[in-house]
Amino acid sequence: MAKSEKAELAQTLIESVNEIASISDYRTPMKKHCGNLSRRLKLLLPMLEEIRDCKAPIPEELVMKALLSLKESIVHAKDLLTFVCQVSKIYLVLERDKVMLRFQKVTALLEQALTEIPYENLEISDELQEQVELVQIQLRRSIEKGGDTFDDDELYKDVLSLYGTVTDSEILRRVAKKLQLMTISDLTQESLALLEMVSSSDGDPGESFEKMSMVLKRIKDFVQTDNPNLNDAPMKQRSPLSKSQDIDQSIIAIPPEDFRCPISLELMNDPVIVSSGQTYERECIKKWLEGGHLTCPKTQETLTSDTVTPNYAIRSLIAQWCESNGVEAPKRVNNSQQSSKASASSSSSTPPTDEQSKIEELLHKLASQRTEEQRFAAGEIRLLAKQNNQNRVVIAASGAIPLLVNLLTVSDDPQTQEHAVTSLLNLSILQENKGRIVSTFGAVSGIVHVLQRGSSMEGRENAAATLFSLSVIDENKVTIGAAGAIPPLVTLLSEGSRRGKKDAATALFNLCIFQGNKGRAVRSGLVPVLMRLLTEPESRMVDEALAILAMLSSHPEGKMVVGAADDAVPVLVGLIRSGSPRNKENAAAVLEHLCSWSQEHLVEADKLGVLSLLIEMAENGTDRGKRKAAQLLNRFSRFKDQQKQPGCGVEDLISVI
Known part of the structure; x- marks a missing residue:
């Protein structure tokens, strides 16, 4: 089979998995099972990308056979998920045994297909192999316990x-x-x-x-x-019409979903925000919390606090909607009517009305055309967002994020720009806000703009830290990499202060977890910067540089550029000899990738005395270090066998392990 056929088939599988990942409207009774299957398939994407991009000589027949088997199982998975999205919900409940049997069959097909892949011939990184092994374990565990069950x-x-x-x-x-x-x-x-x-x-x-x-x-x-007036409103939804209004019930406006409490499904009178960032009717969430529940009813996320914060932004929007649609506006709840418990907890960590008024005033200044007001407001929001999660919830819900994003590129004032990007960094500490920031138009490109052209070094450093914080979410890694963040991060890693280099390194490490960003990083000149840092102990960046290099060397382009670097092998052997345990295993990982690409590196490493070091690591190193050392020793042994030359002690050394 030609290599192009292997690459073409791998690309077909990648596209199929991406299509499956884009499906979101799973029917309610089977939503969990569909989500589990989709998530497991998504974890296979990096492996498929490496198989597609691999240019090393491999047994094509074995690989093609395994990929065809995997393709068959993915086709069955896609058919099943499409079926579940389209079929009757009532059918899914009543025929649950038939549907779950299909899930079990797909699970078994996937597990068998993954078992057939010849990993030892594929030069894929240990991290990816471990990820695929995790998927296999999950699939195997599901099969052993009789498959997933319909649990309602x-x-x-x-x-x-x-x-x-x-x-x-x-x-x-x-x-x-x-x-x-x-x-x-x-x-x-x-x-x-x-x-x-x-x-x-x-x-x-x-x-x-x-x-x-x-x-x-x-x-x-x-x-x-x-609900005799049912239109598109949920059951028991009643628009609070004024009794004095004579309006045809058939044309009552339906409140937007965001204006309804997720618990009662009714228009909210007193909307409040919980620590997960979701908004509820105060009385409904109060009863939920008093019932001993410690999770957000909508997201099931564990709540970090039982305090609630008035959502003035939603309350104002609801009032505007009611006025526009002839509906009686919700009455503002008197704070004195709240229970003593709620009042006590609110006074401890919930911003009071004057604090909310302060935030609203700051937002007006952010939208001002006066530089002094913008600078002052951005600085104050920066401080408030740094203090606690409750402030982060309120600031984001009040609409501050788009205004801060606008300042990243519109403002010419270095301090305003720095305050704005640091405010976003502080807001992103709250998990809920990470998605809000990235989904705001121009946010990622604005942060990259500050990173690349910011007038202050602190602003550039904080932009790098913001990108790291946002890239914790896997989907954001793709968005940030595609927005051009990697080249300016490489520049900061090379030219920044010590703190700037640390921020850039952590952001690059996180972004390069996504396979597609590895090639971008290599093409941006990251490898020479990392190699230089490895030879500058005074920079105290060896740990970070080596960890990133270990990831890049698993990429086809990465191992070529690393291998072409001056003194790459001597530097790596030196780190195996005298580095920390973590550095030894990363150096061995990089060396193993280089030796898989070119046998010249094997010869060079052998001359530098790496074999005795690998024996020591195989006996006394970390678990990952032992594994890497064993892989390298086996590679040395195979090389000697191929050369059919008198051994130089390699086989004897390996026998000691």
Whole structure:
């Protein structure tokens, strides 16, 4: 098989996995199982990219056979996930055993396909192999325990009970909510899904389809009876119309989703923010917290605090919406009516009204055209965002992020620019804000602009630290790399202060975890900078430089550039000889990649006495160090066998291990 066929097949698999990853509208009853399968497939992307890009001589027949087997399993996975997205929700519950059997079959196919891949011939990095092994373990564990199970027995029993004469409103309400069949749109989509199943059965749907239709009709009748004015609003949603208004009920405006409490599904009167960044009606979240729950009802994220903060921004938007649509505006809740417990907790960590007023005033100054006001406001927000998570929640919810982003490129004042990027850095400490910042138009490019052209070194350093903070989320690694962040990070690593180099190194390390960014980093001239840092102990950057180099050398372009560097092998052997345990294992990892690319490096390392060092590491090193040393020793042994020359002690040394 030609190498181009291998690369083409690997690219096809990459595109298929990306298509699967883009699917998000999984049907409610099977959402967890679909998410697990999609997540496991996404973890295979870096390995497939390395197989596609690998130019080393490998047994093509074995690889092609393994990739074809993997392709078959991915096709089955994609078909299953597409099916689950389109089929009736009621069907997914009632036919749960059939659906779960399909998940088990796909799991088994994937596990078998991954077992057939000849990893020992593929020159892929240990990190990637360990990642694939983790996926295999997860798949194997699922198979051993009989596959994933449909874990909502109550929902299954409730839907079964609706076959008979049961008309219990609580059961109907429970089923409608769990299946998310609470609006006209939801019910229509479910009806169409059932009709599609009837059509695909050649007009003979059978008894089971008739029963499903009957269940859907009961749910639909209940929802419409429970909410006679149902349009696209959820059950029990009532717009608080003024009694004096004479408005046709059929044209009542439906509140936007963001204005409804995720718990009650009703228009919020007193919206408050919890530590996860989500907004709820005060009374609803209060009851949730008093019930002993320690998680966010919407995201299931563990709450770091039970305090709540008034969401003045949403309250103002709700008031504007009500005024525009002829709906009575929510009445502001008097703070004195809150429980003593809520008042006590709010006074300790929730910004009071005057603090909120201060933030609103600062936002007005941020939007000002006067440099002095912008500088002052950005500096104050920088300090507030540094203090605690509660401030970070309120500042972001108040709409500060777009204003700060605007200052990154619009302001010519170095101090204002520095304050703005540092404010974003402090806001990004809160996990919820990372996504908000990256999704704000121009945010990443603005941070890169400061990193590249910022007038103050502190601003450039903080821009690098911000990129590191944002890149903790895997999806952001792709966005940041594509925005051109890597070249200016390399420049900062080369020319910055000690702190700037540290910030740049941590950002580059995090970004290069994504395979696609490794090539960008190599082409940006990162390798020569890292090699120089390895020979400058006074810079105290050896640890960081070697860790990044270990990742880059696993990339085809990376190992070529590292191998071409002057004194690369002597420097690595020196680090294996006298470096810290962590540095020894990283140096061995880099050397192993170089030796896989060119046998000249084997000869050079042998002359420098690396064999005795590897024996010592194989016996007494870290777990990863032992593994790397063993791989190198085996490579030396194979090389000697190929040369068919009298050994120079290599086989004898290996036998000691």
